[in-house]
Amino acid sequence: MRYVTRRLGFYLLTAVVAITINFLVPHLMPGNPAQILIANFRGRVSPAAVKSISALFGISHAPLWSQYLTYWRQLLHGNLGISFSFYPATVASVIERSLPWTIWLVGTATVISFVVGTLMGIGVAWRRGSWLDATVPVTTFFSAVPYFWFGLVVVYVFGVVLHWFPLFGGYSSGTTIGWSWSFMASAFYYSILPATTIVVSSIAGWLLGMRNMMITTIGDDYIVLAEAEGLTERRIMLAYAARNAILPSIADFALSLGFVVSGAILTEIVFSYPGIGYVLYQAVDNEDYPLMQGVFLVITLAVLAANLVADLCYGALDPRTRQGG
Amino acid sequence: MAAAGTLTAEAAQPAGPPARRRAGWVPALRAPKIAIGLGIVILFIAVAVFGPTIYRVNPSSTSTDLLQGPSAAHWLGTTQSGQDVLAQLIVGARISMFVGFVGGAIATVLSLFVGVLGGYLGGVADEILSVFTNIFLVIPALPLVIILAGYLPGKGALSVAIVISVTGWAWGARVQRAQTLSIRKRDYIEAARIAGEGTMRIIFSEILPNEIAIVASSFLFTVIFAILTEAGLAFLGLANLSSWSWGTMLYWAQSDSALQVGAWWWFVPPGMCIALVGAGLSMINFGIDEFVNPRLRSAGISTSRRPARPSRGQSGRRR
Numbered sequence: 001m002r003y004v005t006r007r008l009g010f011y012l013l014t015a016v017v018a019i020t021i022n023f024l025v026p027h028l029m030p031g032n033p034a035q036i037l038i039a040n041f042r043g044r045v046s047p048a049a050v051k052s053i054s055a056l057f058g059i060s061h062a063p064l065w066s067q068y069l070t071y072w073r074q075l076l077h078g079n080l081g082i083s084f085s086f087y088p089a090t091v092a093s094v095i096e097r098s099l100p101w102t103i104w105l106v107g108t109a110t111v112i113s114f115v116v117g118t119l120m121g122i123g124v125a126w127r128r129g130s131w132l133d134a135t136v137p138v139t140t141f142f143s144a145v146p147y148f149w150f151g152l153v154v155v156y157v158f159g160v161v162l163h164w165f166p167l168f169g170g171y172s173s174g175t176t177i178g179w180s181w182s183f184m185a186s187a188f189y190y191s192i193l194p195a196t197t198i199v200v201s202s203i204a205g206w207l208l209g210m211r212n213m214m215i216t217t218i219g220d221d222y223i224v225l226a227e228a229e230g231l232t233e234r235r236i237m238l239a240y241a242a243r244n245a246i247l248p249s250i251a252d253f254a255l256s257l258g259f260v261v262s263g264a265i266l267t268e269i270v271f272s273y274p275g276i277g278y279v280l281y282q283a284v285d286n287e288d289y290p291l292m293q294g295v296f297l298v299i300t301l302a303v304l305a306a307n308l309v310a311d312l313c314y315g316a317l318d319p320r321t322r323q324g325g
Numbered sequence: 326m327a328a329a330g331t332l333t334a335e336a337a338q339p340a341g342p343p344a345r346r347r348a349g350w351v352p353a354l355r356a357p358k359i360a361i362g363l364g365i366v367i368l369f370i371a372v373a374v375f376g377p378t379i380y381r382v383n384p385s386s387t388s389t390d391l392l393q394g395p396s397a398a399h400w401l402g403t404t405q406s407g408q409d410v411l412a413q414l415i416v417g418a419r420i421s422m423f424v425g426f427v428g429g430a431i432a433t434v435l436s437l438f439v440g441v442l443g444g445y446l447g448g449v450a451d452e453i454l455s456v457f458t459n460i461f462l463v464i465p466a467l468p469l470v471i472i473l474a475g476y477l478p479g480k481g482a483l484s485v486a487i488v489i490s491v492t493g494w495a496w497g498a499r500v501q502r503a504q505t506l507s508i509r510k511r512d513y514i515e516a517a518r519i520a521g522e523g524t525m526r527i528i529f530s531e532i533l534p535n536e537i538a539i540v541a542s543s544f545l546f547t548v549i550f551a552i553l554t555e556a557g558l559a560f561l562g563l564a565n566l567s568s569w570s571w572g573t574m575l576y577w578a579q580s581d582s583a584l585q586v587g588a589w590w591w592f593v594p595p596g597m598c599i600a601l602v603g604a605g606l607s608m609i610n611f612g613i614d615e616f617v618n619p620r621l622r623s624a625g626i627s628t629s630r631r632p633a634r635p636s637r638g639q640s641g642r643r644r
Binding site for chain 1: 456459460462463464465466467468469471472473475476549553556557560561562563575578579584585587589592593595596599600601602603604606607608611
C-alpha cells in the first residue's frame with residue numbers, strides 16, 4: 001500500500017511539474033511569439049476567447065503568481081484554450097478527436113514490440129553463442145535508426161514501389177468514421193505500416209534489455225539447482241530465469257515508453273496518420289502555440305498514467321516492492 | 326524508487342587503484358566492438374571537419390539537373406531544385422555531429438553534477454535531486470523539446486543543443502547516482518575523508534576516476550539521443566531550415582515529396598548516416614559494457630551457457 005501511495009504521489013508531483021513547465025515556458029523564453037499572434041488574432045475572435053488565451057500565455061500585467069492560479073483554474077475546467085489553426089475549435093476538442101487514433105496505434109505497437117522483443121531476448125540469451133547472437137548487431141543498427149526515417153523507407157518500399165499499402169492517412173476516404181465493419185477494416189489496413197515501423201524501431205530496446213538481464217540471471221545458483229533437479233530446459237528458461245529477468249524490463253517500461261511515444265509522434269507525421277503526433281506537427285507548422293502546449297500536456301499526462309499502471313503491475317509482480325521502503 | 330534498485334551499475338567490480346585501471350584500458354581498445362565503433366565515429370567526425378574543404382560543392386546552389394539519380398556528376402543524385410545531395414550530406418554532418426556531441430557533453434556535465442552530488446551527499450539533498458531526476462526521466466523528451474524549441478527565437482545549432490541537453494541529462498544522472506552510492510561506502514573513500522580531503526577533492530579525484538566507464542557510456546548514449554532528437558526537430562521544421570543538417574535534408578525531402586516521385590537517393594543517405602553514427606556509438610557502448618561486465622561477453626563461452634563466476638546479485642543493466 002505504501003508503495004502504491006508513493007508511486008501515486010510521485011506521478012502527481014511530476015504532473016504538477018509538467019504543468020508548471022508548460023505555464024512557464026512562454027514566460028521565460030525570450031520574445032513571446034504568442035503575443036504577436038494574439039495581436040493578429042484580436043478582432044477576429046470573441047473578447048472572452050482572447051482573455052482565455054491571454055491567461056494561458058501570460059499576456060497580462062497581473063503578477064506571475066496570480067497568472068499561475070488563473071492558469072490552473074482554466075486547466076481544471078478542461079480549458080486548454082482555442083486553437084489558432086483549427087479556429088473556432090477548442091484545443092481540447094482537436095486533441096480529443098485525434099487521441100483514439102494514437103492510443104490504438106501506439107498501444108498495439110508497444111504491446112507487440114514488448115512481447116516479441118522480450119521473447120526474442122529470452123531466446124538470444126538462452127542460446128548464447130549460437131547464430132541468434134548475430135541478431136544483436138542488426139537490432140543495434142535498427143535502434144539507432146530514426147523512427148521517422150525508417151517510416152519513410154517503409155512507405156517508399158511498400159507504398160510507392162510495391163503498392164501493397166496506402167501511402168498516408170488513417171482510413172480510406174470512401175468510408176466514414178464509426179463502428180462499421182468497413183471502417184474498422186480500413187483503419188486496420190492503414191495502421192499496418194505505421195505500426196510495423198514503430199515495432200521494428202522499438203523492439204531492440206526490449207530485446208537487448210531482456211538479453212542482458214537473462215544472461216545475468218542464468219548465472220544464478222537457483223538455475224543450477226533447477227538444472228541439477230533435471231527440470232526441462234523450457235521450464236527453466238521460462239518459469240525460472242525469464243520470470244525473474246523480466247522484472248527490470250517492466251520497471252524500465254517508463255523510460256522506454258517516453259522513447260516510443262516520441263518516435264510514434266514522428267512516425268504519425270510521416271504517414272499523415274490522424275493521431276496526436278500529426279496534430280502536433282500541424283500546430284508547429286501553423287505556429288499554433290495553444291495547440292502545441294495542449295498536445296504536450298496531454299501526451300505527458302498519458303505517459304504518466306501508463307507509467308503508473310506499469311509500476312502497479314510491477315508492484316503486484318515483485319513482492320519485494322511491497323515490503324516498506 | 327522501484328527502478329533505481331535494479332540500476333546498480335556494473336563497474337562496481339573492478340575498482341582497483343587508478344594506475345592499474347589505466348593500464349586496463351589498453352585491451353579495451355582492442356575489443357572488436359570498440360574498435361569498429363570508434364572507426365565509424367572517427368570517420369564521420371573527419372567528414373564533418375574536413376569534408377566540406379575537400380568536396381567543394383555548394384549544397385544550396387541549384388542547377389538544371391533536377392531529381393537526377395546517382396551518377397558520375399552527382400554521386401548521390403540531386404534534389405527537386407537540382408542541389409547536390411552528397412554536398413548537403415557532407416555539410417549537414419557538421420550541424421548534426423555538432424548538436425550531437427555538444428548536446429551530449431552539456432547533458433553529461435549536468436548529469437554528473439546532479440548524480441554524483443546527490444549520490445555523495447545523501448540525505449535530503451539526494452532525495453530532492455533524485456526526485457528531480459526521476460521527474461525529468463518520465464516526462465517524454467520529444468514533446469518537451471518541441472515546446473521549448475517552438476519558443477526559441479534563433480534556432481541556431483548551439484541553442485538547439487542546449488534545449489536537447491535540458492531534456493537528456495536525467496538518464497545519466499540516475500546511473501551516476503547509483504554508481505556514486507556504491508563507491509561512497511568503499512573503504513578508500515572513508516580513508517580519504519578521515520585524512521581530511523575536501524568534498525570537491527573526493528568527488529573529483531577519488532570518485533570520478535572510478536566512474537569513467539559509466540560516464541563515457543552515458544555520454545555516448547546521450548550523443549545518440551541528441552543526434553536523433555535534432556533530426557526529429559528539424560524534420561518537424563523546428564530547426565534553422567536555411568542551414569543544412571541531416572534532419573533538415575529529411576525535412577526538405579518530405580516537404581518536396583521525394584517519396585512520391587521515388588527519389589530514394591534523397592532521403593535514404595541522411596537516415597543511413599544517422600543510423601551508422603548511432604550504431605557506431607552503441608557499439609562502443611556495448612564494448613565498454615562488456616569490458617566492465619565480462620558476463621555479457623558471448624565470445625569464447627559458446628560451449629557453456631554459464632560463466633564460471635558466481636553471481637553477485639548485481640545487474641549490469643542498461644535501459
